Structures are given as C-alpha cells and as structure tokens.
Amino acid sequence: NAGVTQTPKFQVLKTGQSMTLQCAQDMNHEYMSWYRQDPGMGLRLIHYSVGAGITDQGEVPNGYNVSRSTTEDFPLRLLSAAPSQTSVYFCASSYTTRTDSPLHFGNGTRLTVT
Amino acid sequence: AQKITQTQPGMFVQEKEAVTLDCTYDTSDQSYGLFWYKQPSSGEMIFLIYQGSYDEQNATEGRYSLNFQKARKSANLVISASQLGDSAMYFCAMREGRTGTASKLTFGTGTRLQVTL
Numbered sequence: 424n425a426g427v428t429q430t431p432k433f434q435v436l437k438t439g440q441s442m443t444l445q446c447a448q449d450m451n452h453e454y455m456s457w458y459r460q461d462p463g464m465g466l467r468l469i470h471y472s473v474g475a476g477i478t479d480q481g482e483v484p485n486g487y488n489v490s491r492s493t494t495e496d497f498p499l500r501l502l503s504a505a506p507s508q509t510s511v512y513f514c515a516s517s518y519t520t521r522t523d524s525p526l527h528f529g530n531g532t533r534l535t536v537t
Numbered sequence: 538a539q540k541i542t543q544t545q546p547g548m549f550v551q552e553k554e555a556v557t558l559d560c561t562y563d564t565s566d567q568s569y570g571l572f573w574y575k576q577p578s579s580g581e582m583i584f585l586i587y588q589g590s591y592d593e594q595n596a597t598e599g600r601y602s603l604n605f606q607k608a609r610k611s612a613n614l615v616i617s618a619s620q621l622g623d624s625a626m627y628f629c630a631m632r633e634g635r636t637g638t639a640s641k642l643t644f645g646t647g648t649r650l651q652v653t654l
Contacts, residue, residue, distance in 0.1 A: 456641070465541075465628060465646040481641065513582065515642075522570035522634040523589055526642050528582035 425449050429514050429529035436504040436536045444499040444532050446514030454517045455497040456526070459483065459510040466513065472497055473520055504536045540564065541629050541645035548650050550619045557604070558614040558648045560629030566590075568634035571612040572642070573603065576626040585627075588612055616650075624652045 430445045448455065456471035468481030472491040486508060488500040497516075501508060511533050515526040542561045550556035562571065573585040588596045588603045596603040604613040616623055629645040 454640075458644075463546075463646060466644040468641055468643070471641060511580070515582070517642075520640040522568055522632045522640055523587060524570075524632070524640075525572055525584045525587055526582075526630075527584070528574075531580050531582075 427514055427516055427527050427529040429512075429532050431532060432530065434532060434534050436501070436534065438504060438506060438536060440504050442501050442504065444501075444512055444514075444534075446497045446499065446529060447495050448497075448514075448516045448527070449495065450516065450518065450527065451494060452516035452518050452527070453494075454520050454524070455491065456481070456515050457487070457489065457497070457499045458513045458515060459508075460513060460531075461510050469499065469512075501534075506536045508534065509536045510534060539645075540643045541631055543629055543645035543648050545648045546646075548648055549653055550616075550650065551653055552621060553618055555615060555617045556619055556650065558616070558627050558629075558650065560612045560614065560645060562610050562612060562629075562631050564610075564631065564633050566633045570632040570634075571603070571605070572630045572632065573601070573612075573614045574628045574630060574644075576628065576647070577622075578625070582628075586614070619652045621652050621654075624650060626650075 427448045457469040458466040470489040472478045514529040517524040569590045571588045575583045586598045586601045600617045602615045626647045628647045
C-alpha cells in the first residue's frame with residue numbers, strides 16, 4: 424500500500440519557469456489537499472479538493488493551480504515560479520471530510536526557486 | 538485571529554521525563570476535531586492522536602495523551618517517558634465541521650522538542 428506519493432522529492436527552478444508537482448493516493452480518499460511549509464509559519468493550505476472535479480482555494484492560493492480529474496490524482500501547478508515560492512510542499516489526503524478524519528501526508532517536495 | 542496557537546517555539550526535556558506541549562484553538566463550531574502530528578528531522582508528517590469535540594474522555598495512544606479542556610479551548614499533548622526518538626517538531630491542528638463548508642485542517646506553527654540525556 425503506497426499511501427500518498429509525491430514526486431519529485433527535490434526541484435530547482437528559475438524564476439518564471441513553470442512546473443507540476445505530482446500527487447497520487449491509492450486509498451480511495453475523498454479529500455486531497457496541498458500545503459506549503461515555511462520556517463516559523465507551520466503548514467499553510469494552498470488548495471484542496473473534496474472529490475473528482477471539485478477544487479477550492481485555501482489560505483495561500485496565488486500563483487498555484489490545481490485540478491482533480493480522478494479520485495487518485497491531485498497535481499499542483501506553479502504557473503510562473505517566484506523566489507517566494509521556495510518552500511517544502513506537502514500533499515495530504517483523508518478518507519472523508521469529517522472532522523474525525525486525519526490527514527495522511529506524502530513525503531514532501533523541497534522546491535527552490537532562484 | 539489565529540485558529541491554532543502553539544506558544545512554545547522550542548522545548549527541552551530529559552529522557553524518561555514527561556513533557557507537555559501546549560495548544561490552544563479558536564472556533565465557533567460545535568463539532569470539530571483536534572489532531573497532533575510529529576515531524577522528525579527526516580521531514581515526514583506522522584499522525585499521533587485525535588480528540589473529538591464531543592469526546593468526554595481524553596484521548597490516549599501509547600505514550601501520547603491529549604489533555605483536552607474544552608472550556609479553555611486547549612488541547613495539550615502530553616508525552617510520557619520521553620525517548621531520544623521523540624526529538625522532533627510537533628504540530629497541533631484542527632478540523633472544523635461547519636455545515637456546508639469543506640472541512641479543512643488548520644495547523645499551528647509547531648513546537649520543536651529536544652530530548653536530552
């Protein structure tokens with residue numbers, strides 16, 4: 424059981440470049456989300472999805488796009504990378520959107536924008 | 538206002554001692570869930586323990602327990618008999634259950650725990 428799989432683990436981009444962070448889960452989870460982690464700021468929600476075809480913005484959505492065409496996949500797209508997007512990115516999913524449903528995390532992607 | 542507040546950026550505890558990591562939360566929902574996660578230096582996020590807003594008893598999972606004081610809106614994590622492997626960053630998080638909105642998980646800024654010999 425792979426759980427939540429994120430790729431790549433590391434990425435370096437130049438300012439203005441675009442890229443997609445991949446996230447896949449094999450647990451038939453309804454809810455998927457993307458967070459960024461920056462020192463001293465905890466984890467901040469970028470975008471989330473409550474099912475295939477349904478996405479919504481989180482706390483810090485600017486500069487990022489998402490789509491959810493299947494239950495399993497939830498890619499995060501950086502449209503035009505900026506140094507402020509240097510961060511560690513986590514994909515996380517849960518079985519339901521109920522308040523008792525914990526998030527399961529991928530191992531993270533460390534992104535550096537120069 | 539911050540939904541989750543962790544006021545201790547860093548804590549030290551001696552091996553085999555107990556330690557309490559503080560967490561306060563802010564919500565107007567009646568139904569919500571509180572979670573603690575551990576992040577070791579390797580970076581992964583590990584789910585430790587859950588407490589529901591309607592649970593009358595404090596949650597326990599092995600050496601982890603959650604001291605839930607609903608009136609004070611606090612959900613402190615207690616680690617008993619600390620081990621060197623407990624050295625990590627610990628995050629408190631809340632999932633609110635307001636009807637009609639998606640139930641997002643909001644995190645605090647974390648507490649870095651260092652276990653010493």
